[in-house]
Structures are given as C-alpha cells and as structure tokens.
Amino acid sequence: MRRILGGLLVLAVSLAAVVAVVLIFQSRDSSDVGGATGPGEKVAARCPDSPEGITHDARPLSDNQIRQAVALGNVVLRYPGSKPPEALRQIQDELTGPFDAEIAAAGQSVILAGGGRTVEALAWGRRLSAATPGDPELRTFAEAWLGAGAPHPCR
Numbered sequence: 001m002r003r004i005l006g007g008l009l010v011l012a013v014s015l016a017a018v019v020a021v022v023l024i025f026q027s028r029d030s031s032d033v034g035g036a037t038g039p040g041e042k043v044a045a046r047c048p049d050s051p052e053g054i055t056h057d058a059r060p061l062s063d064n065q066i067r068q069a070v071a072l073g074n075v076v077l078r079y080p081g082s083k084p085p086e087a088l089r090q091i092q093d094e095l096t097g098p099f100d101a102e103i104a105a106a107g108q109s110v111i112l113a114g115g116g117r118t119v120e121a122l123a124w125g126r127r128l129s130a131a132t133p134g135d136p137e138l139r140t141f142a143e144a145w146l147g148a149g150a151p152h153p154c155r
Contacts, residue, residue, distance in 0.1 A: 039141045040121065040128035047071055047154030057099040058084050060115030070124045073107025073149030075142045078116030085119075085133035088112055095142055107149050110142050124149045 048067040059082070061069075066076050077088045092110040096103065103109045121128040121138050123145030130138050 038126065038144045039137060040123070040126040040145070042125060043127045045070075045125035045150065047150065051154065053101070054104050054111060055101050057104075057112045058114060061111075061113040066113065066122060068154070069104065069109075069111055070122055071150040071154045072105065073124070073147045074104055074109045074111050075146050076111045076113050076122040077138065077142070078113045078118075078120045078122065079133060080114075080116055080118065082114050084112040084114065087133040088119075088138070091139050091142055095139075095146065108147055110146065121145075 046067055048064040048071070050064055051068045052062060052065045054061060054065050054069055061076070066078075069076055077084075077091065079085055079088055089112065092099070092112055096108060096110045099109065099111065104111060119130045119133050119135070119138070121130070121141040123141070126141070126145055128137060128141045
C-alpha cells in the first residue's frame with residue numbers, strides 16, 4: 001500500500017511541476033509595444049526642435065508641442081475644425097480623463113488637438129489615419145501606445 005501511495009505522490013508532484021512550467025510560459029507577455037508591432041503605421045519619430053509643453057488641449061497644437069507630447073508617451077488625437085468630436089472626447093475621458101497638464105507632462109494623457117486635416121492618432125513613431133472620429137481603431141491605438149514614448153529623453 002505504501003508503494004502505491006508513494007507512486008501516486010510522485011505522479012501528483014510531477015504533474016504539478018509540468019502544469020507550473022506550462023503556466024509560466026503562457027503568462028509571458030508577448031506584446032512588443034516598445035518595438036515595431038501594434039496598431040498604426042510606423043513613422044519617423046522626431047524630438048521637438050524646442051520643447052513646448054501643453055497647458056490646454058482641444059485647440060490647435062504646434063508641431064513642437066505634438067512632438068514633445070508623444071516623446072513623453074502621450075497619445076495625440078487630431079481632428080479637423082475647432083471643436084473635438086464627441087467620439088474623441090469619449091476616448092480621452094475613458095482612458096485618461098479630462099486633460100490635465102501635469103498628467104500630460106508625465107506622458108500619460110490622451111491629448112485632443114484641433115486644426116488637423118483629417119482624423120488621426122499620433123504616438124512616438126506611430127500614426128493612424130481614421131475615416132471618422134468613431135473608428136474603433138483610434139481607441140485601440142491609444143490603448144496600445146499610451147505611455148510608450150521615446151526610449152531616451154529628448155534634449
């Protein structure tokens with residue numbers, strides 16, 4: 001009887017070890033947000049010529065302000081016109097809340113920028129054009145790239 005119980009114990013411990021190894025390999029994060037995979041097309045990433053912080057959103061932003069924002073890790077949602085579409089405002093509210101300059105300075109904000117020619121999402125080295133502000137890919141883009149700024153601080 002002791003031999004059978006001993007054999008069952010060895011079998012149970014071995015099975016537990018195999019399950020633990022499988023779970024460890026399955027739990028590894030296979031995403032490569034810091035690399036070249038993710039939503040949107042890869043574009044050249046540039047530091048701003050002269051860093052300019054953003055104190056308010058929902059207005060046109062300069063190229064330097066946008067470059068600074070995405071270098072920090074923010075996602076910029078650009079739209080034509082002067083008033084942000086409700087669909088973009090909703091993405092911002094759900095992911096990061098209303099604009100806060102301190103959160104943007106930390107690179108953790110979705111920033112709305114008017115004056116664009118089309119609806120697009122911008123992140124460090126990434127861009128996504130959308131046909132409408134309601135395109136679900138805009139949210140996917142923002143979720144994927146928020147916080148993924150320049151690998152080294154811009155000077």
